[in-house]
Amino acid sequence: MEKFAAKSNKDGTPVEKKGWFDYDYESFVDVSKRVIQGRNRTQQQQVVREVLLSMLPPGAPAQFRKLFPPTRWACEFNATITVPFFDWLVGPSEVVEVEVNGVKQRSGVRIKKCRYLENSGCVGMCVNMCKIPTQDFFTDEFGLPLTMTPNFEDMSCEMVYGQAPPPFEDDPASKQPCFADICSLANPNSSVCPKLQI
Template identity: 40%
Template sequence: MKPSTVILLPSISPLPFFRQRLPPRRLLIPPGGVPPVSCSRRPDTVPAPPLQATTAEYVPNAVDGVFLGLFRSKMAEEVGWDSDKPGYDGLIDVARRLMMKGTNADAKDAAVRILRALFPPLVLELYKLLVTPIGGGKIAAVMVARVTALTCQWLMGRCMVTSIDLPDGTHCQSGVFVERCKYLEESKCVGICINTCKLPTQTFFKEYMGIPLLMEPNFEDYSCQFRFGVPAPSPELDSALKEPCLEICPNAVRRKEVTRDSQTMQQCPKA
C-alpha cells in the first residue's frame, strides 16, 4: 500500500462522500418509515376511485356483438323459440318467454344449462380441479371477477372490479360493481332478474367452477354487486327474493288494474 494513499484517507469527509453516491430512490423514504401495505388493498395514500354511476352508456363493440349472438342463440335453443326483434331487444323477448315456459325452478335450471353451454367441454371441470384450489380459492375468484367485468358489459352495462370483504375477514379484488344493470332495466321484471340471472349465476359458479358467489341487485337504482368468494345465503335469508314487483313491470301494472289498488305492491310472483 502506498503511503500517500494512507495519508489521504483520513482527510476525506465520509458524509459528503456518501451523500454524493446515495441512490436517489432512497430519498423518497421518510425518516420515520412507512406503514406496511397489504397486497389485498390499496395504500392509504392512494384513494380508490368512487363507485358512482356515470351518465354515459356502454357502447358495445364487434366482439360484444359476437357474445350477444352466442348467448341469445343458446337461450333460444333452450326455449325453442326466437324473437323477430334484432339485437338486445330480441334477447329480452326470449328471456320473457323463458320465464313463461314453466315454473321458477324450471327457468333457473334452464338458465344454468345456458351458462354451461357457453363453455367448451372440460374447461369448467379443469378450472374447478386445477385453478380453484390455489390460494384457498381467492385467485380463482379474482380471475373470474376480472373476466366478468371485461366480457359481460354488453349484457349488464358499465361495471368495474372492486375490493370486497371475504368471510375470513380479509379483503380481495374479487368484486364486480354494475353501475346500472341493462338486463334488469330492459326486462323491467324482478322475476327475470332473480330466476334467469341471480340464482342461476350463483348456482353455476358454485357448482361448476367451485367459486361461491353472492349477487346483490338493487331494485331502486338497478345497480348490482357481485361478490365472488362469498357464499349466497339460504333463500329464507336472501332479501332479494322478498322484493316487490317493480312499478314499471307490465305484470305489476295489470295486477294494479285488477285490484284497483295502486298503493299496494305485492311480492313478485315470479320471485
Template identity: 40%
Template sequence: MAYLLLVTSIVFSGSASPQPSFPRSLALARRVRCRRVSDSSEVLKSDEGASKLEYKRGILDDFFMQSFRNKLVEEVGSDSEKPGYVGLIELVKLLLLKSRTRSETSDAAVRILKSLFPPLILELYKLLIAPIAQGKIAALMVARVTVLTCQWLMGPCKVNVIDLPNGESWDSGVLVERCQYLEESKCVGVCINTCKLPTQTFFKDYMGVPLLMEPNFKDYSCQFKFGVAPPEDDGNVNEPCLETCSIAGRRKLNSGVCPMA
C-alpha cells in the same frame, strides 16, 4: 341472465345454429315493451328520469350476444322477430313465461350457461384453479374476466373490493353501475330467476367459485361478490314487483311481491 365469461369458451362453443321463427300469435299474446339499446356511449334518460349508462359494443360483444341468443333460441324453441338487445330481452322474458316454477326457469338458465362452455374447461377450472389459495385466485380471475367480457350484457361495470365474512377483503367484486339487463326487462322475476339465482348456482356447482349477487331494484345497480356464498335467507328473492314491469301486469299480488319471482 345470465351471462358470458371466457372468450375462448364462447369461441369453442361454435357457430350460430338455424333459428326458427317466433310465432306471431304467441308474440302478440305475450307482447313486451322494451326500448332499443343504443350503440353509442352517450348517457340517456330512462323512463324513470334517471341517467341511463350506455356501453359501446365492439365486434366481440356482437359475437357474444349472438352466441347467447342462439342458446336462448335452442332452449325456448323459437326466436324473437326483434333484432339486437331488445330481441334478446324478449327471449329471456319468454323463457320466464314458459316455465311453470322458479326452479324450472333457473334450471333452464343454468343449462344455457353450461352450454356456452366446453365441459372440459369447467371441470379443469373447478379442479385445478378453484382450490388455489382458498379460492382467492379463482375469484379474482372471474371478476376480471366478467368485466372484460360481459359489459355488453350488463352495462358499464368495474372490479371493486369486497369484504368477506371472515374479515378479509378481496378485490374480487364487480360493481355494475346500472344493469341494462334489469333496466330493459323491468322485471324482478327476470332478474332473480334468469340471472341472479342461476348464475350463483352455475359458478358454485360448475366452477367451484361461490358468488353472491346483490341487485338494487331502486337504482338498477348490482354488486357481484365472487368468493362469498349466498345466505340461506336471501331477501332479494322476495322483492316487490317493479311499477314498470310489463310481464306481471294485473297478476301482482296483494302483498306486492312480484308474482314472477
C-alpha cells in the same frame, strides 16, 4: 297453422325473419320474457343452467375447478375478467374491494346500472334468469362461490366472488315486490313478485 302463430307488427304487417347477426339486445330480453312464461322459478333457473352448460365444451366445469380453485387469486382474477366480458350483458361495471370471510380483496364487481334489469323491468327476470342461475353456476358447477346482490332502488348490482350465496329463502331478493310501474308482468297487489314464488 303457421299463419296463426306468425308474429306481426302493430300495423298488421308480418315481422321479417331475422338472420343470425340481426338479433339485438331487445331480442335477447324478449326471449327471456318468453322463457319465464308458463314456468315456475325453479324451471326458469333450470333453463338458464342448461343454456350455460350447453355453451361449454365437455369437461369444462372440471377444468375450471382445477384452474381456478376458490383462492383469493381466482376470485380476483374472475372479478377482473367479468368487467370486460359481461359489459354487453349488464353494462358498465368496475372491480371493487370487498370483504370475504374477514379478508379484504378485490373480488367484487359493481355493476353501475344493470342493463338487463333496466331493459326487462322485471324483478323475477333479474332473480330467476340472472342472479340465482349465475350464482349457482359458479358455486355448484365451477366450485367458485359467487354472491350477487341487486339493488332494486338504483338498478345497480354487486357481485362478490368467493362469498357463498345465502339460501333462496334467506336472500332479501326473494322478498322483493314487482316493479309495478314498469313491469308488464307485474302484480301490484302482491307484496312479493309472483315470479319469485314457487
